[in-house]
Amino acid sequence: MKRIGVLTSGGDAPGMNAAIRSVTRTAIYNGLDVIGFRRGFEGLLEGDVIPLTASSVGGIIHRGGTILRTARSERFVKPEGVREGLLRLREYDIDALVIIGGDGSFRGAYDLHKLGYPVIGIPGTIDNDMAGTDCTVGFDTACNTALQCIEKLRDTASSHERLFLVEVMGRHAGFLALEAAVAAGAEYVLVPEKKFEIDDLCKKLHYAHQRGKSHSLIIVAEGVMSASDLSSQLKDTGGYDARIIVLGHIQRGGSPSSFDAVLASRLGGGAVEALLRGEAGVMVGRISGKIVTHPIQYAWEEKKDLDEDMMSLVDILGI
């Protein structure tokens, strides 16, 4: 192996730059050349390349977003697109490709792998909904960002004795919602993984009010329903007047936390080392502090479950 490529794909996540830096420097340390593709698989198809050097990835470890930019590629979803991508990779004499992204991006990588091309995936998404790793790159930072925003709302909620409703990201997974709820001491959390009844929530709110709670915070993952829909239901069913906040893209940005900078650095290094060992068609992950690999499709084929004890904890600590 002489030259590897790297790209970021799908939604951006804090720590992607730290991963790019680590892939690049570990590769160079081991005598490899590194080429970056801009805008994900789209840039691969268009040949939008940039050589990466030890110094060109200097000073990026703490920048949010991704210096390689990212995009979703319509073309790469189709077999012709994948075959064209393969041609480009050969054209640039690239011996293996590192894909940093979520499960959608890993599926693209898997398609390349099935054509016999060596790929390796680094799980990067704030959703944490990928098996094969305790945490995905970006999840911890997003939790901290959500926590810091919610803390600011607490100030106002307790000053005004109000009900606040915070919508966080998570179309199919409630990891971020649940972690933020426990971290922020929220009274209720709604996640896509668990059936939700507006009557139950209203009963709980009613009971809390009777116990003397002057203000409450509800965290809702976007996959359950929008904060504004939930607000309407709370009004209609229980007569509650909630203030709503949609955290939105703020959750994707910011400098990576120490946890994510370290995780991204380790996975970046681990990915290159796995390639050097001859592994391909795999993803790297960190489980109990150890860097491990799994077949890349493991990320979406294996189900990663929400911790039931964490769900109960919200109820217990919300008393």
Next chain:
Amino acid sequence: MKRIGVLTSGGDAPGMNAAIRSVTRTAIYNGLDVIGFRRGFEGLLEGDVIPLTASSVGGIIHRGGTILRTARSERFVKPEGVREGLLRLREYDIDALVIIGGDGSFRGAYDLHKLGYPVIGIPGTIDNDMAGTDCTVGFDTACNTALQCIEKLRDTASSHERLFLVEVMGRHAGFLALEAAVAAGAEYVLVPEKKFEIDDLCKKLHYAHQRGKSHSLIIVAEGVMSASDLSSQLKDTGGYDARIIVLGHIQRGGSPSSFDAVLASRLGGGAVEALLRGEAGVMVGRISGKIVTHPIQYAWEEKKDLDEDMMSLVDILGI
């Protein structure tokens, strides 16, 4: 003068607790007793009081919100309410009242003043729309909060080459929108003080795109229109697909910045000193670093204008 009262009213703002602390300790330092009313004028009417001591205001200087809570009072808007408030103040042997809040709260204070009761106002609002002071308590913190959120969006905007639209607070005033726009290096800002044409904005966006700008940020004060309405207009008129973020109540919360903690401390001290000098029916403010007083109605009768040079600067620096 032996005993003074203090209350926070209207929307909460970072630094209100620092002001409460400074009013309390300066009063005690000068031999006065201090009584806090909870939930603004509503608490005054209901006799919801709490004695404030040097130690009970310890450790609050950096907490967001207000330990006295705040509310808007329907009753206090009417003459009967004001007269009842006056009775309560006399009942508690309170010789003067310090009101921390925005211009709505100052109007309530003015009504008390017109009945001959000694009041003094401390301008506290994130909107900065009060004359008689260079800055209101809370404005600087809200600017920093908005800036930090917008910076996180920048990461994603530049990673995805997108147009972002950020709605900040400001129903009648664009101070926060303008300051945040210059601080964040936004390309466009829409403020209530200036007529806005969707065609102009689309032309500017078009021209920027031609010059090679890959992403842009627009800051809009809520008083101009909602981000979602603006987004629709951008779509309809120019075909632009903007991501929207509504910062909302996040802007009101958080620990006060150094600037606000100092400003609140100085205005709190200045308010008590003004009362001790025999001033009443006034507001305290800081102009060019000096603590000054103006008649309380000055806050809304005098117009505080947006800086025209700041408006131009957004255009110049957005090239």
Next chain:
Amino acid sequence: MKRIGVLTSGGDAPGMNAAIRSVTRTAIYNGLDVIGFRRGFEGLLEGDVIPLTASSVGGIIHRGGTILRTARSERFVKPEGVREGLLRLREYDIDALVIIGGDGSFRGAYDLHKLGYPVIGIPGTIDNDMAGTDCTVGFDTACNTALQCIEKLRDTASSHERLFLVEVMGRHAGFLALEAAVAAGAEYVLVPEKKFEIDDLCKKLHYAHQRGKSHSLIIVAEGVMSASDLSSQLKDTGGYDARIIVLGHIQRGGSPSSFDAVLASRLGGGAVEALLRGEAGVMVGRISGKIVTHPIQYAWEEKKDLDEDMMSLVDILGI
């Protein structure tokens, strides 16, 4: 079991309040009373108690430090002290004691346990040097604090082309130094676990300079040597002029990160649940996301090693 006690002991760590809140609310949820002892074992001996209720632990989840205060007790190190502590616990009808602290505090807990009294330990220290848990409460926050400080130095280091030397906490363990070094992209890290030669460091610096590095960051754990001693050695041996920063107690403070708030909440809940199950003389920990218990002496008898791959990563990524 009807009533439990809780105390924080040793150096304070971010998340201790979140643990106190979780212990208290989980206990109350399960029908137990909770008594807090102030100032660690010293407060136990002096009977410095405070009843803890669901509302008295409200709003503390994000405060740094510990509302129960903490101290090191000279008296409790001796057998008479431990026996006196036992008498106090019985006097207050306390059926079990939760100790939040580092290994020194766990040794005190162990002494009580050996007298047959039910204790349970929650590992809380920024040093992370306790076995039986992947992370101790406070470690992640301290890493983030160190990272944020070091990032600010980077700005100045790269502006002035300088060598910076940052001393972080860690008398006997280099976890914090190593994590901060990887997270901050430091070029060198010195930890107590690994022998250090000034000549090696100077050679590396010399070589980096030759490769064109304009500035470098060295992280040193206080247990290796003080930053000022290291600075002298760098001057004497290699002629290097380093700027030094000692992070000191800043590392202990601040609101807990999302990670620590969640970890503390889970361990607090887990400790009470373990007591209710009849476990005693144990510590709770989180390993791979699961709450587990080990005999309390495990914390110091079992050696927790630095990750060798992390050490190598500093060298690789510092190129």
Next chain:
Amino acid sequence: MKRIGVLTSGGDAPGMNAAIRSVTRTAIYNGLDVIGFRRGFEGLLEGDVIPLTASSVGGIIHRGGTILRTARSERFVKPEGVREGLLRLREYDIDALVIIGGDGSFRGAYDLHKLGYPVIGIPGTIDNDMAGTDCTVGFDTACNTALQCIEKLRDTASSHERLFLVEVMGRHAGFLALEAAVAAGAEYVLVPEKKFEIDDLCKKLHYAHQRGKSHSLIIVAEGVMSASDLSSQLKDTGGYDARIIVLGHIQRGGSPSSFDAVLASRLGGGAVEALLRGEAGVMVGRISGKIVTHPIQYAWEEKKDLDEDMMSLVDILGI
């Protein structure tokens, strides 16, 4: 005027990059070319130049430090150095030079001015010790950084009932120390402008202890004495055991606050506009929100005094 130069000199300060960006874009907006000199006057002498364009200053507004780097130049202090600098400026066809820095840097600028060369100064230093502007670029950010660090110490101080001693920057001026002391609610502040007696401080500490204060914070500007010397004196004279923290270079770094980003943007724009109006040998400043100019030597010839009321406030609020 066709082409201007810009450099940063002396100690770096947050907001310098925002000033560079604003100078550059305002100049380009007005049809001028812009050349940056790296490493201050040293880079001017060595011809270390870089052309600045609208896009090369994109994305730098929030970076700490200075992309132009900075240095102190031994050579430029001497008349020969200044004359050589002048030759370089003419060689590069540069019609005017913008200097961003403190009063030392302004003296260099003044020397060029006396040779008839058009210069303009933008006050950038965290010390705020320059007349002609209410605030220098970087001061507000440094205050916020100091405040955030001190807040973390408060957590530990109140948990352990300790005396903390914080040394902040300020060799000749106490602006930063005083602002941080008021903002953080410190009990005592020592500034170079005011004579200090260890006996007085010990008496105050003794009295505070008697009143029941369990912990205290003292802020000392480095120009008074080092924290470690003060700690020794407190030990010797009063028997006090203080924990010390030296904030050091952390205070210079970090992203500029909203206040500094705006101030730097306005001064950068104002500097170019002043040059276009034909002004030279001046500095720009902001006084009461307006951009003004003064002769450049005004910065050090006019004395900027500490606010006496602020000094008293520390005593009053520290009760």
